[in-house]
Every structure is written in structure tokens, then in C-alpha cells.
Amino acid sequence: MKAYVVGVGMTKFEKPETRDWQYWDMAAEAGTAALADAGIPYAVVEQAVVGHCFQASTAGQRAVYGLGLTGLPVYNVNNNCATGATALMLARQLVEGGAGDCVLALGFERMKRGSLGGGGGDFAASPVARHYGVMAARHGFAATPPTAQIFGNAAREHMERYGTTPAQLAAVAAKNHRHSVHNPLAQFRSAPTVGEVLAAEVIHAPLTKLQCSPTSDGAAAALVASERFVERHGLADRAVEILAQAMATDTEESFASGSCLDVVGRPLTRAAADRVYERSGLTADDLDVIELHDCFSVNELLTYEELGLCARGESGKLVESGATTYGGRWVVNPSGGLISKGHPLGATGVAQVAELTWQLRGEAGQRQVSGARTGLAHNIGLGGAAVVTLLRRPGRGGEGPGLPA
16 A cells, blocks of 8 residues: 655744743644645544653653543653654554544754753663764774764774865755745754854864754644545655655664764664665656755765765765756755754654655745755664655656756
8 A cells, every 4th residue: 555645744843942932832832834734623633652852751642632632542652763654654553453543753952052962861771872982992082972983983994994074074054944934834944054164163173063953942843644545635646656755674684894874873774765765666867856964064975976867975975066966966955854854853864855745745935945856864863773765756757856846
């Protein structure tokens, strides 16, 4: 049975404590927007999968109560930064398995200001202790934010191994900040130059503040429906097919090399992408628009390589060439990505699919990728999980990425 995204919605992503709201307020706002987008009432939604990382156990129930007290089953999901895409994947599986004709995937986060910690409490018991142990064995452990440190060390290794330059890393951030200028829901909407990105405060060399995703508040929602639901409710003109989807978690390859390049998720991304390409019969050459997990600028470069946009070691040259922006071969992170749109952990994966849905319908306004028919989302969480989702708008043609309107 096929599964389709028929409605999406999200809040504006905000700096924590900027807006006086609770997580259930933001969840209701995103969920209501998704229902309005599909033109259906909450009463027809049969199940809900809700992702969040920092709220209490049954926060998913409290979040959907603002949409209605219908008694539907609610499943709470926490998979680190891949939480949103995990919620979407479970919603798709419920639909494809015949357990429901319309399932809500919802993600949200109400965060604190400042950098994320390394897990807190007893570090030895942390789910990411093994990952940071690999980093410490090679690079030591510095007095910098742990997540920026592990990705910053991955950037150092990429530079040493492949000759990647600080300017190429900064080009990722400059591109994504430039894209977010046209996204009214983005946390940041300025467009610093490569030089300004390089001149920003260093968080963990070579990464500067403008190359790191911020902490954010916000929510995003997607309604996943079966083919018969689409037909019954006249949603064919709104439906975007989930053509293929896969999740991968760590294997021995993640740790065996002793490299931060692998421990931050390179093997996971490659495995999930390969499964999606195999199941869909498509390749990177068939993609038009991509939303990927640029939690730090280096992770966008690593993801280019593992998605097959270029060979390993060639990603710095790829971004520098303009191949991943408007007028290039693909448009990557037209929303502004995590770096500029923001990164409320539980919402990110769903927000990526919301952006792709708007793009594939031709509803993305000034950031529209001309003729976009096929889109890919990549959401990854340290610890680890990577989810790759391939979306297609049935029946749409087009000539591929073009200049924004």
C-alpha cells in the first residue's frame, strides 16, 4: 500500500524564550496548519506519532490534546536529532501496513538557550559515550561544546585527508543563510558572506558560530495517508508520495576506523541512502531538491558524499562550484537548513518534509525550485540513527532546478 503526505504545517522556528508559548501551543499551531493544508478535520486522523527529545514521557498526548480529545492512540518517539523523521517513518509504516488510513506525524521542541551538552549526568552511561570516546582517543576532549567539538574534529579530519578548506566549509553556511532570506518561518533571515562566516566567533575550530545550527523552539506536522484516503477525500492534487524511506543505525564500521568522520554518522547515511535508491530505482542524478541535516557545515559536506552527489573528498569543490544552489545541479536546503532555519530537535525531520512538500507542489514562494518533481530528506541523530526519505509529486514534470522566483 502506498503512503502519501497530504498536509503539512509548521510554526516559525524561534530562538528559545523569544516567544511566550508552551510546547502544546506550538504543536497545536503546526497540527492545525497541517489539517488546514489537507482540508480535513482532526476527527478523521486515526493515530498520532509524536517526536520530542526534552519533554516528559507522555508529552505527545498533551501536545495533541490541543487538536482534539478523540481518544486516538498516541506514540511518543525520541531518537535524538532524527526524532522527527523517525515519527514520520512510523506514521508511514502504520499506513502502509494497513493500521490506519490517516496518521499524524508531529514533532516539536521547547529548548533552552545555549549549546547542547553531551548527555549530562553520568557520562559513562550516556548513549553517546562510545562516540565521544572515539573522538577523545584521537583528539582529546576540549573545553568546547561537545557536539560542536565532535563535528569540528570531523571537519579537521576531512581537511587533513582531502584538502578541504575553511572557505569551502564556510560556503555551506553562507549558502544556507542566503536561502533562508526567502523563508518567513526561518529563525535567521540574514545573508552573511563567506568572509563574514569565517570571521565569526570560533566555537570549535574550524567551525565558527555561523556554521553551527542554533537551539530553537518550534513544531512541524505532516499528515500521512493511504491511497484510498486520498481518493475518498479528493486530495490527489495535494498528495506527495513517500516513494521510499529507510533508517540505519550504527554498525562496527562507525567505530572501527577511530575516525570522527565515521562516528558522526557517515556509514549510517550511506546505508540509508543506498536502501532508498535501491527501493525506488532512482539515484542522486534523479533528485531535484534536497533537505539535509546540516547541524554543522561539515555535515552537509559529508552528506553530499554519502548521498552520492559526489565522490568522497570532492564535496568542498562541489559546494564551491555552485552545484548545490539555485541554478546548479541540485538545490540543497532551500529552507535555510538547520544552520539558518533553526533546529528544534524533535521538529527538524518533519520540517524538512514540509519544505519538500511545498517545493514539490510548487508552493514555496520566492524560494521555489523550478520544476521540482523529486525531493530527498536526510535527518540524522548522533547515537545514532539516520533516516532518508524520498518524495515524489505524481504526474509533475519539469526541467529540474532553476532560479528562484
